[in-house]
Amino acid sequence: xxxxxxxxxxxxxxxxxxxxxxxxxxxxxxxxxxxxxxxxxxxxxxxxxxxxxxxxxxxxxxxxxxxxxxxxxxxxxxxxxxxxxxxxxxxxxxxxxxxxxxxxxxxxxxxxxxxxxxxxxxxxxxxxxxxxxxxxxxxxxxxxxxxxxxxxxxxxxxxxxxxxxxxxxxxxxxxxxxxxxxxxxxxxxxxxxxxxxxxxxxxxxxxxxxxxxxxxxxxxxxxxxxxxxxxxxxxxxxxxxxxxxxxxxxxxxxxxxxxxxxxxxxxxxxxxxxxxxxxxxxxxxxxxxxxxxxxxxxxxxxxxxxxxxxxxxxxxxxxxxxxxxxxxxxxxxxxxxxxxxxxxxxxxxxxxxxxxxxxxxxxxxxxxxxxxxxxxxxxxxxxxxxxxxxxxxxxxxxxxxxxxxxxxxxxxxxxxxxxxxxxxxxxxxxxxxxx
Amino acid sequence: xxxxxxxxxxxxxxxxxxxxxxxxxxxxxxxxxxxxxxxxxxxxxxxxxxxxxxxxxxxxxxxxxxxxxxxxxxxxxxxxxxxxxxxxxxxxxxxxxxxxxxxxxxxxxxxxxxxxxxxxxxxxxxxxxxxxxxxxxxxxxxxxxxxxxxxxxxxxxxxxxxxxxxxxxxxxxxxxxxxxxxxxxxxxxxxxxxxxxxxxxxxxxxxxxxxxxxxxxxxxxxxxxxxxxxxxxxxxxxxxxxxxxxxxxxxxxxxxxxxxxxxxxxxxxxxxxxxxxxxxxxxxxxxxxxxxxxxxxxxxxxxxxxxxxxxxxxxxxxxxxxxxxxxxxxxxxxxxxxxxxxxxxxxxxxxxxxxxxxxxxxxxxxxxxxxxxxxxxxxxxxxxxxxxxxxxxxxxxxxxxxxxxxxxxxxxxxxxxxxxxxxxxxxxxxxxxxxxxxxxxxxxxxxxxxxxxx
Numbered sequence: 001x002x003x004x005x006x007x008x009x010x011x012x013x014x015x016x017x018x019x020x021x022x023x024x025x026x027x028x029x030x031x032x033x034x035x036x037x038x039x040x041x042x043x044x045x046x047x048x049x050x051x052x053x054x055x056x057x058x059x060x061x062x063x064x065x066x067x068x069x070x071x072x073x074x075x076x077x078x079x080x081x082x083x084x085x086x087x088x089x090x091x092x093x094x095x096x097x098x099x100x101x102x103x104x105x106x107x108x109x110x111x112x113x114x115x116x117x118x119x120x121x122x123x124x125x126x127x128x129x130x131x132x133x134x135x136x137x138x139x140x141x142x143x144x145x146x147x148x149x150x151x152x153x154x155x156x157x158x159x160x161x162x163x164x165x166x167x168x169x170x171x172x173x174x175x176x177x178x179x180x181x182x183x184x185x186x187x188x189x190x191x192x193x194x195x196x197x198x199x200x201x202x203x204x205x206x207x208x209x210x211x212x213x214x215x216x217x218x219x220x221x222x223x224x225x226x227x228x229x230x231x232x233x234x235x236x237x238x239x240x241x242x243x244x245x246x247x248x249x250x251x252x253x254x255x256x257x258x259x260x261x262x263x264x265x266x267x268x269x270x271x272x273x274x275x276x277x278x279x280x281x282x283x284x285x286x287x288x289x290x291x292x293x294x295x296x297x298x299x300x301x302x303x304x305x306x307x308x309x310x311x312x313x314x315x316x317x318x319x320x321x322x323x324x325x326x327x328x329x330x331x332x333x334x335x336x337x338x339x340x341x342x343x344x345x346x347x348x349x350x351x352x353x354x355x356x357x358x359x360x361x362x363x364x365x366x367x368x369x370x371x372x373x374x375x376x377x378x379x380x381x382x383x384x385x386x387x388x389x390x391x392x393x394x395x396x397x398x399x400x401x402x403x404x405x406x407x408x409x410x411x412x413x414x415x416x417x418x419x420x421x422x423x424x425x426x427x428x429x430x431x432x433x434x435x
Numbered sequence: 436x437x438x439x440x441x442x443x444x445x446x447x448x449x450x451x452x453x454x455x456x457x458x459x460x461x462x463x464x465x466x467x468x469x470x471x472x473x474x475x476x477x478x479x480x481x482x483x484x485x486x487x488x489x490x491x492x493x494x495x496x497x498x499x500x501x502x503x504x505x506x507x508x509x510x511x512x513x514x515x516x517x518x519x520x521x522x523x524x525x526x527x528x529x530x531x532x533x534x535x536x537x538x539x540x541x542x543x544x545x546x547x548x549x550x551x552x553x554x555x556x557x558x559x560x561x562x563x564x565x566x567x568x569x570x571x572x573x574x575x576x577x578x579x580x581x582x583x584x585x586x587x588x589x590x591x592x593x594x595x596x597x598x599x600x601x602x603x604x605x606x607x608x609x610x611x612x613x614x615x616x617x618x619x620x621x622x623x624x625x626x627x628x629x630x631x632x633x634x635x636x637x638x639x640x641x642x643x644x645x646x647x648x649x650x651x652x653x654x655x656x657x658x659x660x661x662x663x664x665x666x667x668x669x670x671x672x673x674x675x676x677x678x679x680x681x682x683x684x685x686x687x688x689x690x691x692x693x694x695x696x697x698x699x700x701x702x703x704x705x706x707x708x709x710x711x712x713x714x715x716x717x718x719x720x721x722x723x724x725x726x727x728x729x730x731x732x733x734x735x736x737x738x739x740x741x742x743x744x745x746x747x748x749x750x751x752x753x754x755x756x757x758x759x760x761x762x763x764x765x766x767x768x769x770x771x772x773x774x775x776x777x778x779x780x781x782x783x784x785x786x787x788x789x790x791x792x793x794x795x796x797x798x799x800x801x802x803x804x805x806x807x808x809x810x811x812x813x814x815x816x817x818x819x820x821x822x823x824x825x826x827x828x829x830x831x832x833x834x835x836x837x838x839x840x841x842x843x844x845x846x847x848x849x850x851x852x853x854x855x856x857x858x859x860x861x862x863x864x865x866x867x868x869x870x871x872x873x874x875x876x877x878x879x880x881x882x883x884x885x886x887x888x889x
Contacts, residue, residue, distance in 0.1 A: 195640065195642040223642055223643040250638065250642070250643055252644070398591075400591045403549065403591075404595050407589060408639050414497070415599040416599070
């Protein structure tokens with residue numbers, strides 16, 4: 001009897017562990033109550049060519065299905081599609097984007113996902129099968145601020161059922177953005193929030209199968225905040241605490257989050273609301289293989305009077321670049337390329353392998369409005385012809401920010417007086433015209 | 436002859452003088468029966484908004500000059516008839532969508548503000564959705580959103596915007612004594628209990644909406660009386676209407692809605708302290724149940740016009756005929772060949788139209804026959820699939836499947852394989868596919884067959 005009871009308990013415990021293991025990606029990251037740990041500033045970081053991350057991935061296909069839509073009556077996708085996604089920095093290159101030139105990381109993604117689903121089939125009623133998704137994508141990420149400029153995805157979906165295999169989709173999807181889609185607003189300060197608006201253009205090339213390409217332009221209004229520095233949902237050495245940056249739409253619904261950890265030059269956990277085809281995806285890191293770090297030292301020296309976080313408009317940015325190779329060989333007359341605001345300028349190294357760079361901060365605003373700063377821009381310093389580069393960020397401030405704040409407040413008050421008053425007419429109009 | 440001409444002219448003039456609609460011309464107004472794609476466009480809303488905004492600014496001693504840059508009249512569309520659940524009602528509902536848009540420019544005297552060029556743009560967008568049960572039910576639902584966006588630049592040309600949004604969601608229970616049809620002299624009241632969820636929000640530069648939500652219940656009583664028959668004359672023609680007054684005219688606070696014979700509102704006016712505060716008039720519409728859709732004028736107006744035409748026509752023909760008879764007593768009126776040919780052509784057209792109607796009727800009955808057969812089939816052999824019958828038929832139509840005898844043969848073949856019996860109850864015969872399906876349905880058919888074969 002006692003043995004049976006132990007067995008029963010063992011089974012119960014096993015079941016409990018099993019159910020816990022199934023629970024991966026079941027919800028959003030939550031901020032634990034208690035003492036808030038103040039997180040560090042998230043500075044722009046350099047990825048290394050060859051850096052490879054592998055993530056356990058779940059695709060929440062069921063969330064796409066509207067149960068009230070008669071096209072999908074009877075559809076059951078009980079569990080998310082699961083598989084692995086591999087992400088690799090394959091190189092850096094120059095990309096022309098909106099008539100500007102940028103240094104970008106070329107990041108390759110590969111993934112295979114599987115899941116069971118039941119779908120309505122005409123005449124027969126319902127059919128159950130296994131969905132097989134092959135996913136490969138290339139993302140071009142700007143080196144200066146990690147903004148995504150373009151992504152091209154090749155996606156192939158089959159439904160394997162009792163009688164064979166049905167192709168559901170086989171297409172190449174290209175996404176471009178009218179302005180950069182920047183996730184982090186480097187340097188990301190603790191408790192900072194910022195917003196961004198851009199238009200996503202999507203084009204399909206191939207067999208759309210059972211899917212319909214979306215409309216040409218999708219307006220994305222996004223808001224971000226960084227106010228959580230705690231343990232991510234998985235344990236990873238060196239990432240015991242990570243920076244949780246959350247993206248929401250303008251209605252405050254979470255659309256994306258990332259647990260960023262500097263020691264792996266990337267994220268330990270991610271959730272995106274539209275990895276492709278509008279499918280939400282949850283990714284947990286299972287492996288990180290660093291690329292080969294260049295042996296060259298790239299050193300930047302700034303004038304002590306220059307405050308990188310408080311640069312005035314059209315101010316000179318002066319700094320000295322020194323590059324030293326491990327073997328000590330000379331780089332005299334080699335070219336250092338500076339990539340700033342979509343333009344390259346060339347600077348020639350002297351006999352000490354250094355050069356004094358002098359560029360203007362300009363007045364260009366960025367697409368991530370914090371309401372309280374003008375812009376933050378990354379500056380990329382590259383040894384031309386080599387994969388040796390680094391990046392730093394300046395934040396521009398302007399006296400007109402205060403003016404903007406004041407006018408926005410004034411304008412809101414003007415609307416308040418109207419809306420709260422006799423604007424009631426709008427509310428009763430509908431009732432007057434319909435009987 | 437002169438006397439006769441004068442008499443005819445007088446009669447003609449008398450006939451043309453508009454008269455009040457007398458009690459002999461009474462009519463009653465039912466409830467409009469809207470169909471999907473019906474729409475109604477009303478003027479007046481933009482003016483109300485602009486005047487209201489002007490008054491608000493004047494009260495605040497703000498001397499902005501307001502001009503309309505762009506404007507869409509308020510438009511109500513019947514978007515769909517769909518299944519819905521409203522409190523204890525479950526059944527078909529009519530979804531209406533209302534929209535309005537106006538873009539205003541506000542400008543101030545030179546250098547009196549901090550706005551660039553002393554200018555601001557204000558865009559007001561109103562959208563409303565409503566669900567009204569198709570069968571009798573006291574419930575209805577409305578969600579209305581008004582967004583006011585102001586756009587301006589700082590002195591250095593940096594563009595900013597702020598937005599205000601008000602979203603009201605009502606679930607309304609109406610108790611009404613309104614008669615099924617309204618005639619002058621009718622009085623009725625309605626009590627509306629509205630559960631209101633109100634959300635006001637604002638945001639700066641397309642950022643996060645800062646929201647405030649509140650719930651409340653509002654009960655209102657509205658009293659109506661059908662006051663008079665009138666003729667409404669506007670760009671849609673002369674239309675007989677019943678004027679319905681809401682409220683008490685003696686109090687000075689009331690509104691008048693003018694309903695046409697089909698039951699929808701042609702004009703609304705509101706008064707406060709006997710001053711007109713709001714006027715809105717129907718400018719354009721499509722009401723698919725209009726008795727004669729090609730002529731938007733009412734049957735009543737048509738009858739008046741037809742009467743005038745007939746009487747004057749008879750008088751004119753009589754006069755001419757009498758004169759001509761006097762002059763040419765011996766002349767005979769003959770139909771020429773062209774007229775005869777025309778008559779034949781009309782007959783041909785009539786016949787063609789008849790044939791076309793018959794053909795359409797036949798096609799329709801054939802389509803519904805397939806559905807009926809499939810329903811009976813599933814009822815007998817697989818009742819669980821009845822739930823998907825409409826979807827199956829829809830898919831078949833979309834894939835051009837089931838349009839021909841050959842398609843029916845294939846369907847029968849597949850059903851026989853699967854259930855051992857076809858649509859007509861034949862049990863053993865296996866019908867071999869002998870035709871090429873259209874490309875559009877090939878894939879779909881192959882997919883089905885691959886499953887059937889297994």
